[in-house]
Amino acid sequence: MSIDPDDGVDAEAGSGTELETSGDTDISTANTMRERADESRLKLYVILSANRLVVTAALGLLLFATFVAIGSVGGFYENLNTGDTKATIFSTMLGAIITGTTLIVTISQLVISQENGPLGDQHARMSNTMDFRNYMSDMVEEPVPVDPSAFLQELVNETKERAETLRGSVSGSDDNDLRAEVDEFTDSVTGNADAVQEELDGARFGSFDVLYGALNFNYSWKIFQVERIADEYADEIDEDTETVLSEFKTALSMWGPAREHIKTLYFQWALIDLSQLILYVSVPALLVAGAMLGFFGTAPIPGVTLGVQNVVWVVGAGFTVTSLPFLLLVSYISRIATVAKRTLAIGPLILRGSQR
Template structure:
């Protein structure tokens, strides 16, 4: 994620390391980082799956089952109250009449979101020309860095930049082999090993992926470029008196590639957000039709007195009301699942560049 990780300002470690001898040792120990965002953040696999990795439709279905189960449980233990209200106070009809209004409001909100996303693509010819010019300038500069035509596919584009950093990581390690400074060799070796391992993991995850798949953005988030930029700057500053000129040159080139990866990732993230919001709008529209039909059917035709008897020890009224409420809740639950992912990614990528806003090296 944006490489938004530590609650401490990275630059302060350079200013204060002479006052605190333990700080430099801490920085050296943290030169290398884990290869995935989840490992660096310390989050559980379940939490990461629910908020990020899991298919949004599957997550929505699980939330729907949770709502259904909660209603069945509540209806089973409080059945007499539900039955009395259903027969005398038209509770069922009132609940689903409210759901009809909520569904219609939700669809209206969805259409508003779609219009906002689409409006960002509209503009006069001059603005469109400037967007195209900026894009081509960035691609041409990237071509100079990677030494080959810039890939058109977003995943291949990010992969090319990541593999370029891996190559500089190898070169960096080779430039200090004959250095007499043991501390420099140790830090460079650890940093290069971490960089190469992280690049391999991210590149493998990106290979063959198509845009629109969250795995593309996930792999880009796994590559913590901000922490690497900071380490490049720190190594160059800490060892400037003994740094070989070849090593300094490689560090400069590596910093350039990492700095190019930042805006590239942010651009892909922006496109992904737009893609997700449009997909959210489409899916909510699809789910709203059956949800509206179920809510309308229950309100118009289904009375509490018409549902007598039990199935599997649970009142038929509880089964029907629980299933109907879970179904009519699906558009809202889908909104929750999509917004959870978008908000989580946005929070973890608030800044671009070597600013780290969380307690791990993103």
């Protein structure tokens, strides 16, 4: 199965299996993106779940090992000890570090500038936020938590309760197909909700954990199922059940803007972290690039260590260190771009081939 745009990431929580009801109508979905998409657990872990600093370090080690391996084959190392190869490499890296760091600082300023504005704009932002919180407070009939993970837990718990209310509302129906579909749908919703709540429990904003859990709740497919059931069984459901379906759809619809808000905040947080980290590593990277140019330049580096020419060790290490700002950028942007692509649509729109 392909990935829905609002599918989330893999988790340790158990997953549902896709079932079919009468008429070959697919209702249930698995609880994690990996299971819904049938993608590699390792791939999703590296791109989404793994700590970005660990990914950067792994990329750096891979780059260093590859450089040394290539330099150890045949007489490739001789090119490093003759001419101005070292000077060309590190003078290029020196310019790239300065240019890249300037670009990242500019991006950071753009992110921060979104938080700035005149009083009227700030008042509008505050009013919109409080309107959403008040609406959600009325829906759940209690104060809304301020912690992002608890906020999402409260919302997903509300959808689970309304799914159970829907099951109870149709339990006395004479239509066996309606009862069977609602039972299966409710089991799917509650299973998915339990898995998401478990992932959100104790998650702290600033890491990827909160968004990690939120993305697993494929609310758009659930909204579609509510709309389909209401339309397909319009003659079999009574007015009370119509109200329950409407309230259930409202709870599911609230998940879209709530998740997008959390996603936006995470993107801003991650981009600021990225900017800070690149600034931190740019200083030693500049120092290494300058040292390689000033102390070695076109001069040969004699000697052999562990069967590998010293010039290969030195140039490989220097090239890896000067590449760290770029590797940090790769590790962070790969996650941000992947999440952004999988959450382009808001509401019941399925951009991929899954269950269309």
